[in-house]
Amino acid sequence: MTLRKTQTPPMGWNSWDSYGTTVTEDEVLANAVFMAEHLLPHGWDTIVIDADWADPQPRSHGYNDEAALTIDAHGRLQPDPVRFPSSAGGAGFGPLAARLHGLGLKLGVHVMRGIPRVAVAADTPVLGTDSTASQITDTTNVCEWNPHYVGLDHTHPAAQAYYDSCVAQFAEWGLDFVKADDMLWPYQVPDIEAYALAVERADRDLALSLSPGRDLSAAHLDHLRANATMWRVCDDVWDRWDDIEPNFARLARWAPSAGPDGWPDADMLPLGRIGIRAERGEPREGALTLAERRTVVTLWVMARSPLMIGGDLPTSAAETIDLFTNDEVLRVLTQSHGNRELLRERGLVVWSAAGAADERWVAVFNLDDEARVEPFDTRSLGLGAAPAGVVDVWAGESVAVEAVHEQSDAARSVAPGSSVVRVELQPHGCVLLRA
Template identity: 25%
Template sequence: MRHLAALLAAVLAAASIPLALALAVVAPPAHAWENGLARTPPMGWNQWNAFGCNVTDALVRATADRFVATGLRDAGYSYVNIDDCWMTRNRDAAGNLVPDPVKFPAGIRAVADYVHARGLKLGIYSSAGTQTCAGFPASLNNEQRDANLFASWGVDYLKYDNCNNQGVPAQTRYTRMRDAIIATGRPMVYSITEWGQNQPWNWAQPVGNLWRTTGDITDSYGSMLSIYRINVPLAQFAAPGAWNDPDMLEVGNGGMTDTEYRTHFTLWSMMAAPLLIGTDLRTASPSTLAILGNRDVIAIDQDARGVQAREVRSAGGLHVLSRPLAGGDFAVALFNETGSTATITTNPAETGLPGATSYRLFDVWSKAVSTTTGTISASVPAHGTVAFRVTPGTQAGPPPGTSFVSDLPWQASTNGWGPAERDRSNGEQPAGDGRPLSIGGVGYAKGIGAHAASTIDVFLAGRCSTFTADVGVDAETGTNGTVTFSVLGDGTTLTSTGIRRGGQAAQRISVDITGRTTLRLTVGNGGDNINFDHADWANPQITCST
């Protein structure tokens, strides 16, 4: 973590996040709450951004109808979510929340039935406090009563806010409602909306399905950009069923240009964010519907692999993001935050693409198709984003004989901090910032410097027989750091080490990889956290035939 403080200070200064709080992102992601829901980021609608407190039965029903009529339901949007202000100012004599009889004259159950009949799902709102943000009764100390009520109405999604929380620790409050939801027996997506104040990425994976990482978005380019800057460094904490939530979409509300809205929608999709529409779909323009309904962009957001894009370069207001997708494709986005058109260029090595003879580039907005031998480049308008779905062409596999893995092309790589480094230790920031590899006082000229949690995939073409390496925690961490190493062939674990600690000598591993098509090298966090987890694959070699 040599450079982590400086990195976070720079990234988070614009968002006014105290560095002391930001440093908590180094804690490990916990195991996700396996309730079977939100295996891809939730998609739907919420009234708040466009209507505030002005929610009614008629609005919710009309929105459900527009989902069907515009094709948004078939594009993947499924949740019609009611936000604050749906209830009366007081509970009834039995202590239950009461739907406002003017706004919801037939109650919430009738609205849920209407939404369900159209193949959609209903969401509702409360707060982990004594009152909601608008001053209505909320669920602190009434968790089971309210969860039972929501379940009886057929609710499928709960947005749980953070107002008027009485100083009760966030993890305590949000865990109580999780337990209450479980006790109802009704599946509900659970949205933890505590604005990132208590770094929920550190603890919310076993508690909810998504967690807000920031304060509320507003309909401006500046707001969208500041939220992007806070959310994008948190990629390692996202996983199927557990998502970073940079807040709802503002697309169509009028405060940004269509170019900026396309950027908003693209960046959220690259970051595997929930896509919750926040505009009036009854009056949405064709351009708004075209943005929200772009199925090629939605496919990136909803990719089953569930890996949030990493920002592999950010300099001078020009950004490159890369996201590995299921099936071997990648999504690569070139984002220009500046006020002038700029050319942004990247390449397979920077974006983690596997080595290949060529790459097919599909522009997910213009739909243009092109081919490149490596360079990925575009002229990007001010505040704009160009995004490609990249398909690698023929992969030749390793040459015959014995080769260092650090000299070979990689199909894909993920890393806890910074990129996995070739022949250097992991420096946690841009490529090339590491040091010579060293384990237990022994230096190595060749190898891979990784940081838990990490994966590296290498295409073998079924022609290789043996993988060997010396593995351990890099000496630059002293006696700090605990990691595990695993070698997989075509998804099957072939060998795993026990926990390796800082200061220990390297452990030699040798693995039979005969007949395997893909080799995966994996580093885990040793069961505690990822602090100082600089993991070296020293002298990693494979032996292959012709």
């Protein structure tokens, strides 16, 4: 089969921001049912189980130092059968995947680069080879934050066979998506290529996501496109403005590269009820204001980043869920092109994107801590000299376009004879316009 490429950015839910390493089958199913009932009609279709689903004794706020991860006779991770009862008897994630497919959804899982330490300690045989786990390790290349794995020595042919066997099992279970972590910082060329090859060899099409993206250089673009469906361009993003604001610059660099060849990923949307048993913080609806939440969604769709919701869907506030069901906003994600940053000055950032025929979208963002009203010459926004039918997409309301006949203090940046739109911006807020 093949590494799955997608015509539009993947959209789904990931368990990390809510449950960290502790998510259970019941919680996954609750989010899946909610997605199928409320979000699937708007394009959301993927459920991803994040880290340590094989740990029988996970904890909030981090990883266990010496977790007794559940593995099979060949050193491959297996779901903990207490947390995931349907996996008992060697069924793995097969029954859960079938359940989600019946809802019209896809199932994905998180994996780490390398091989579990428990497999090395048991010296499990590598499926299809005469080698064992201890013979294929590289103990000098280990993850800096997850203590459960050691690196693979890719000069040994059985290292590829190990990845092949893991991905073959995912395909047998009916999975659709793999999030492979500890791949990009530092940039792990042998592991990326080996994992992508394992996906190519599997008997089922799988989308492959690579993480994390701290300091990721665009010099890797061609390599990423050849070996992944999507790739992170930042470290973990949480519900703090200080985490959101740096992504404006990152996405300005990466958005022109987004397309069916591969999707630069701005990380999960830290929106909704998060921190239930997560790595950081206590249960909360998220510390971002509603204006900031709208800014997150708008920036991500204008940059055509994959969208993975972090909040627990059934218990998230209705005003947050509403952010995920505005089809006119989501149309930017799925139907726009030429997405780019137009302007960045005085605390203002402006993005533009084109649609079919003469349709255009413009997003104006306020990075400042104070509200402001800004007049814009419509030509500076790429909307033309006298655009008709300008709409505030979030509000679903028409926006007045004023002719400027003479210079005034209120429109000092707009030349007479032009047209102007006046944009009201909340602190860290935005307006998304369509013309």
